[in-house]
Amino acid sequence: MLASRVCRSGLGSLRSALSLKSASPFLVRSSPSAVARSFNAFQWRAANFYSTKRFTKQHEYVQVDGEMGTVGISKYAAHAVGEVVYVELPEQGSSVKAGDGIGSVESVKSASDVYSPVTGEITEINKSLTDTPQTAGESPEDDGWLCKVKLSSPEELEGLLTKEAYDEYCNEVDATH
């Protein structure tokens, strides 16, 4: 009894990762070993990056949770941009490749383009930024997120900077100024 309940809770996220709309109740009741056998390569890749944050040299971040990534500008970028007066967001439902433009963040006089760190489908955009764009500048890695992307190639994350590597990069940039 206990084993299957544990199984079920652990499977919750796996099932969404599998995107099984017609999830077989059979799966829920099966033993952990049977579940392990049905893991596919995608899930292993996604599982490696389960809940991690990566950065790009263009100062964007992606906060990964399973196969969903929350994208925004880094605190460093927000600090450089100053007060945000307008945020241009991408179209909900559109697909992006890593490196594609996904909008811009405008402060008093400068418009900074924002690029997607990952490839996937934009499932949600932060509509609150239409009314309060300054949130993108004030809490960029929190409430000021720009959009959520359903990752199609989680292995891309390996090529992005970890927080430590990113912080180091920022220090280098500051030194050359």
Place this chain on the structure above:
Amino acid sequence: MDLRARLLSETSKQWFKLLHAKVIVSRSVDPYFNLALEDFLYSNSKSARSLVLYTNTPSVIIGRNQNPWVEANVRKCRSNLINIIRRKSGGGTVFHDLGNVNYSLLANRNEFSHTKGAELILKALQELNIEAELNQRHDIVLKETKQKISGSAYKISKGKTYHHGTMLLDSDLEGISRYLKSTTKGIISKGVSSTRSDVANVKLARVDFLKEAIISFLQYDNARHSSGSNPTISLNDQESKDSFFGENIMFVDSNDLAGVPHIMKTMQELKSWDWTFGQTPFFKQFITTNTLPIGNHMVELDISIRHGKIENFILTSSNNRLQQEIMNYPWKGMAYELGFINSLMINSIPSSEALVVLDWISKNI
């Protein structure tokens, strides 16, 4: 070398020269071409830093995320052949005409600075005995009167950035206030708003300003490039001056480049209604009146416009029949333009009261 080879090498040399040029002066006064040229160089220039200089025929240039109906008097602009153009960089609205010079400083991202461009301009002005300084908004103002003589905007992308601005030399200042004064009432917009400032002309000859700005820029470029090995450029004789300028400055004309695909595409995009008006951030308009000659009835209009087209249209009136008639028109999806009402009336004949209301609506766009 045979003729073909010679011509080929010359053309490719020109092309190479353009992509590596430090200073590009446009001879064209077509604002669409000039903005497209700037964008082209922004994406394709191989030079670490460059300066583009151009002058446009009278145009109102609005920022990337602004609302043209809030920033300008669209009607007046159109009847006076003033172009209305939405640029790709952020910021507020500026007025260009043949009396101002526009400068655009392109640099790599790691060199980006909010103030460098302004410093170069200030130095140029200094050489011409104009006392100017930077205010907190990074605008260049006259030291004495604090009047603004230059406005600027910035754009930051992957790898490259640009800082462009205008320098008022002998601009139509009265025109600025006339064309940039919107008469549309009741607009509630989420776009970026402009900050109005008191402006003045720096009464300099265009050629003098251009010369000093170019020298100032090339000195800066030289200093950064050779890291101190040749800090000041000696231009003692005419010959060295000519060769120096010839090497580093390139003059372009719309004839030379209008056919370049990137430039053609950008020009078309800038001229399109979808970009100029359709890129307006979502906004609403709310107006009401009770002074229409429809027998003491009140009329209230609440419309929301997305991508320059009407998304929602709600007319309320104490005259229910009138309200119904107006609400029956196919408003949704119609472009927010002065002539939209005319297109509505093709298949129907409105009552005289409806005509009054339609007329009132079209006057308030």
